[in-house]
Amino acid sequence: MNATANWTPVDPLGEALHFLRLSGTFYTRSEFSAPWGLALPPLADCLMFHVVNAGRAWLDVDGHERVLLRPGDLALVPHGLGHTLASEPDGAADALFDLPREAVSERYDILRHGGGGAPTHMVCGAVRFDHPAARQLVALLPKAIVIEAAHTLHDDWIGHTLRLMAAEARELRPGGETIITRLSDILVIQAIRAWIERDPAARTGWLGALKDRQIGRALTLIHRDPAHAWTLASLASQVAMSRSAFAARFAELVGVPAMQYVARWRMQLAATTLKESGAALADVAARLGYQSEAAFSRAFKRCVGVSPGAVRRGTVP
Structure with missing residues (x-):
């Protein structure tokens, strides 16, 4: 995409x-x-x-x-x-x-x-x-x-x-x-x-943010293409906002900073994929835009609190 x-x-x-x-x-x-x-x-x-x-x-x-x-x-x-x-x-x-x-x-x-x-x-x-x-x-x-x-x-x-x-x-x-x-x-x-x-x-929170013309579009872009190398500047540019105005409105409507949302979204997708298919970590990492399995594993553990391998093996809920 x-x-x-x-x-x-x-x-x-x-x-x-x-x-x-x-x-x-x-x-x-x-x-x-x-x-x-x-x-x-x-x-x-x-x-x-x-x-x-x-x-x-x-x-x-x-x-x-x-x-x-x-x-x-x-x-x-x-x-x-x-x-x-x-x-x-x-x-x-x-x-x-x-x-x-x-x-x-x-x-x-x-x-x-x-x-x-x-x-x-x-x-x-x-x-x-x-x-x-x-x-x-x-x-x-x-x-x-x-x-x-x-x-x-x-x-x-x-x-x-x-x-x-x-x-x-x-x-x-x-x-x-x-x-x-x-x-x-x-x-x-x-x-x-x-x-x-x-x-x-x-009309508030995440649902309210989806209805906002610009923040809703940013969320759609993240959801559609989580592997893209998103930055605050690139997302702001996509929705025709300044970097500072976009960052403030996104955090206000969604409840978390934009880049934290991107990271969390990727890890939610990864956890679902690991639970459902038991896919290889390298494949999941590549699918979400990470250059190495190690980088993906570090990001996953930092966000989720457990290793991706533990999720894939079903040793955690």
Whole structure:
């Protein structure tokens, strides 16, 4: 990539959302009958979502945020916090992994639970995000995001996605699991985008910086081409700012100096690559623009606190 290409329109926030590719997905089609209650344990590094197809469910996240979900509503629990779903706000909840489930595939099962009363049908999922940009975005989200069906009437994408997921979950025809996975990509991105559009908290920090015309472009350049030999002067030049003005605005909006962000971004990418593929250190170093494995290892340990070899071997979280 030519990092010094002419100015072209970019959508930094859109590119960050592009990195929200789900992995490690697991889905459950839940068929409840009142009275019922389900306690979901904390799942580290996971985002969990719940879609109500019929009936209703009370969601209580970490004992602090309680909301009634109705048909068509979507709830995200972004940080893997323990939470409960129940037919009544103070109803008893049985531990998820103590209940029998019908395994449809390695990543999909059916749960039937309750006392035989009024039915509630849901699709629930647990997903992971591996790309550093996705993790950085998800880390900024609140404990829970609820998108009510009544608030999505102006945007048929969410409603259509929910209906397609519900249909596939009911029938699970050949290829249904793959379709649900792809629809979940869309669903989660749409929900996060809706939160970004309506919540004042999304206008500050890293998300706010992405929306800034010049700092957002600088972040995009760093994200697109981490191996480039970025300097404060070169980044400032790319976004038509003076070096001092760029340095001050970047630090104010992003929260860290520009060159510290560049180094941190490279090491986040390196850690993800080492964990996922176990790639040779020399290959990772070259991919990120380091002239030697030794220089890369020193930079990695200085930023992350452990050696890249330890991350590759899986001896550290």
